[in-house]
Amino acid sequence: MKLDQISLLSFLVNNQIKNETGDILDFKKYRFMFDIYTDRSRFMTCMKSAQIGFTTYEIFKSAHQCKNEGIDIIYVLPTADDVNKFSGGKTNKILAQNPIMQEWTKDKDSIEQKQFGDNTIYYQGSWTTRVALMITAKKLIVDEYDRCKPEIVEQYDSRLQSVADPQKAFFSNPSKPDFGVHIWYQKSDEKKWNITHSCGKRFIMDESCIDYKKEIYKCPFCLGEITDEERNAGNWYDKDDRKWDGKLNEKYQWSGWWIPLWIAPWMSAHKIAEMKREKSAEYFANFVAGLPYLNTNDALSMPLLVNNLVNRINDQTGRIIIGVDTGHNIHYVLMNKQGLFYHGYINSIEENEQSERPIPNYDPYDELDRLMQRFPRSIMVADQGGDLIGIRKLQNKYKGRVFLCWFTKETKTKTLIRWGENEEFGKVLADRNRVMQVIVDEIKEKRFPIWGTLEDWTPYFEHCLNIYRVREEQGQEGDPQYNWRWVWKRKGPDHKFLATVYARIGLDRFGGDMAEIVSDAQAFPVAGKQPIIPKKYRGLHNPVNI
Ligand SMILES: [Zn+2]
8 A cells, every 4th residue: 555545644745735725735834733634543533713724634534534444434514504515615626626536536426425436425414314324334523513413423423333443533613511522522632732932841832821912922931922933833742741643642542632723823812812802702712712611601600609608607597408419428518498507528438548547437427427416307318329328327217307319300290309208208309400400590699598708618619610501402202392401510529519409409398498588788797898709710701721
């Protein structure tokens, strides 16, 4: 086999291959793409900004691979219109510029399929059909992954399981954290473009390298300007700080690339600053920074949480509800109808053993037991996901006071919370997403009193800041009246918030309504003084850091 057949790059260079406007590809100008053109990993993903020439790469890569490796490829794009533009538009223009490639497609060349040599690329709009085509191909490419219909992508993906040594390539402008291409990127080796400044320091070229006032690229160490040559002369390093040498770090299955617009050598800091000013924060994150973004409405923020603080001592009267999130460690919260007044954390057995002075015969559930004794009328609601032995013991010891909570989707009856009766007593079923929404709404509307200071509650708030919601299309089992619903996800530890969900469920039955509405005066009796929120919690709607 000739080198041109093995290496995409040799093929492009040796044959003076041109892009759709007739220019020969120049990898000196395009250093950051060079390594991507040489990446032969079986699983590849890219979180990209717009307008960086990635589509051109995809066309060359898929055509070359189809022809020279002799594999069929399914190429999925969001809509039929996208297929038209991609296959009928851009691909055809590139083929027209390069007779050698046009020769490959002479037997079959339509918008939906193109033959390259003896094999075929099938182009598919994900929203066009209800089911995936019954084609088996060796490789699945999903372009604009975050805009494609998830069920269709899943169908193609699951069908690859029957193929020996399948290949996948998922690319997209990202959208939300832990959604779409961001999931695949996090599974990958997470390569980022590193540059070396004239001061000698090497660093990731992220947004901290942009000086928006002076509209220059700036070294985060010596604060000197970064030249275009330095930006262009970077290298890709993975999350283990290993420099990319053409071979994937064996710890990972997926090869992942993050391409923000500012690593493109032709992109000036002035232009980036202009987009920062003129575009929405969401657009800038997704299409310029190539990062997922959270909308303000879809998450909590520090100011919203702080608004609910009551800087006084809760009298801890009335029925107390203990919400418990079990798991490796135990997180719990205490609340009564006046609001939330304590959050606690219990070490696991292993952590106790590793501590400086381990407690003999340590049982993490003993602390929960002590709470049950300290508050004799209290009720405990715990999740059923963890090691149930401890909770079951408490359930036997404190008859009628300990409940296990199951999350369900009770969309038919619209019941938010259902308490088990008779043989089901001790069990509570709740619609997780809707209960979470209730609590978030209460917090946003300042109807969720939290007793104590910002300092007391900062670790708790950190968990609250990790939850966010996404719109999810409903399957057939969903309520026919609504074809979508909100689903709450997390981007970091959320145990304390979940403990609150359990407590809130308990309060719903055993606490009555939360009587106290927090007013401004109540919240900060000390002359209406607002606590100062530390700087790191202020910009919470910024792009998610990767
Ligand atoms: Zn420097």
